[in-house]
Amino acid sequence: MAGKRITNPAGSTNQYRGDVLRVLGALKVATADQIQRFGAPHLTFRHADKETPSKQKQARTASHSGALSDMRKHGLSENGGSTETGDALRNLTPKGLEAASCELRRPAGEMGSTARGAGSSGASHPMAVNETVIAMLRPKPNMAKLADDPPHVQAAAQAAVDGPDGIGTIASYWTEVPLPATGTWNAPGKGGA
Structure with missing residues (x-):
């Protein structure tokens, strides 16, 4: 079995x-495309030579x-349905949220819940929120990773780099905020939702 990946076969x-x-x-739920645009924006400018946008x-x-x-x-993660356009939605399991708390340097108790069931109806609201966060962050491609790419790819990436800076990092965004829960639904207590 020499050379075979066992831990991470993909x-x-x-x-x-x-x-x-x-x-x-x-963000709790996202597509692979959205994850790529946040985490590795330089890849957005590559593969322009493929025949179709899908490829x-x-x-x-x-x-x-x-x-x-x-x-x-x-x-750590699971498939959570699909968007209206057929893209697979991904979310974390409770074990994945615990791992994400280390990545984001947040206490596990502040991570919120999993997004189970968010994709059962296409998750149109979470997808709109994700696109808004991408627009606010304006992730910049790493030009060093595009050094061997054709000039038109480098020019498109450079235009993104030269654009205005975004606001914050992915770690500065929260899609869930814990609310104080006092009282009941029929008789909310002081400071309750």
Whole structure:
């Protein structure tokens, strides 16, 4: 069995698994495409030579899809349905949320819950929230990773780098905020939701 990957058969790296934990820890549910745009924005400019947009997207997201596959094998992530366009939604398990708390440097008690069931209806609201966070963060591609790419790819990436900076990092965003719960639904207490 020499040379066979046993621990991570999809060949994922710590970097890509870390991207998945940070994004899903903060946003709770996302597609592989969204995870790629947050974690490795330089890949957005690659694979423009593929015949169709579908094949371009598949090539761009292959590394993060592999990381998701390996994490699913270890019980950290799971498939959570699909969007209206057919993209698979991914979310973390309770074990995955615990791992994400280390990546995001947050106490496990503040991580919120898993997004189980969010994808059963296409998750249109979470997808809109994710796109808003991407627009606010404006992830910049690493130009050093595009050094061997064609000039038109480098020019497109440089335009993104030269654009205005975004606001914060993925760790500075929360999609769940714990509310104080006092009283009951019929008679809420002081400070309750």
